[in-house]
Amino acid sequence: MPTAHSIQSIDFLTAFSESVLAYPIVLSIHLTCIALFGGMILATDLRLLGLTFKSLTITEMVTSLRPWKRVGGTIMIAMGLLLAASKAETYAPNPFFWTKMIILGLIGVHALIFRPIVYSKTEELDRSPVIPPKAKIAAILSLVLWTSMFVMGRLIAYWD
């Protein structure tokens, strides 16, 4: 893979992957974001399913955590791409890595579909006597997508 080789040969990325401290620090940040940001996604999805946090409105749950999810998600993806790019030659042929990237794309599609009808319409959901199916579908798909993303991330290490 000539492209993968030239990516990981970029001076900065070579120094990064060979550093005793930088690589584990970035990996730790990546995992910390998964914990903090993943917890918020889980909480939001469970609220959309009506399973917990019932004294909080869906609006409060979605909007008050939104800025943190954005910050957390951005750091998580940036750190993840840095980790992958520094080992581009190992990642390029790894099917788990590409599955993970496809799932990341699907998470984008999920946002495009459900933001206008669920996440931007939370006040409407709160007024509804029962949580509409579209909100529950959004939550279940979100849980499935993020869990698969997480499992693929771990499996990357197991392909040889």
Place this chain on the structure above:
Amino acid sequence: MLLENAIADTLNNNEWTFALAECVHIGGFAVAIGSIALVDFRLLNLGLRRETAARILRYTELWTLIALLFVMFSGVALFLSQVDIYRVNLIFPIKMYVLAAALIYNFTVHRKVAKMENPPPVLSKLVATMSLLLWVSVVFGGIFTGFLV
């Protein structure tokens, strides 16, 4: 020692059981720390402000506890699968001390302050910051255990 060997054999001879144990371990701490962080974010006034920290704690505490049990069981299994490596690891004991501190802190000081009706804002913020620092340190300790032998 028989049990130790049985667990070690299962994890070492079957790549997928090791991967599964790791997934449970990482997924478990994500849920545990994520649920604790929701209380911390509330204590720091950074989110979920329409509800009290005490209520957020009530919603999350069972999740935290169950997730912590999963983390600990899978963690013990991972440890037993490579006891010799962990015995000489320089970071691992530090991680265990910080973990013990984080656990004790979480079920004493953190819990007490989260349940207070009108805690002084400075106290809430201090306690939440300390909680986040302790748990993030445990994550860093876990990763560094694997990298610095």
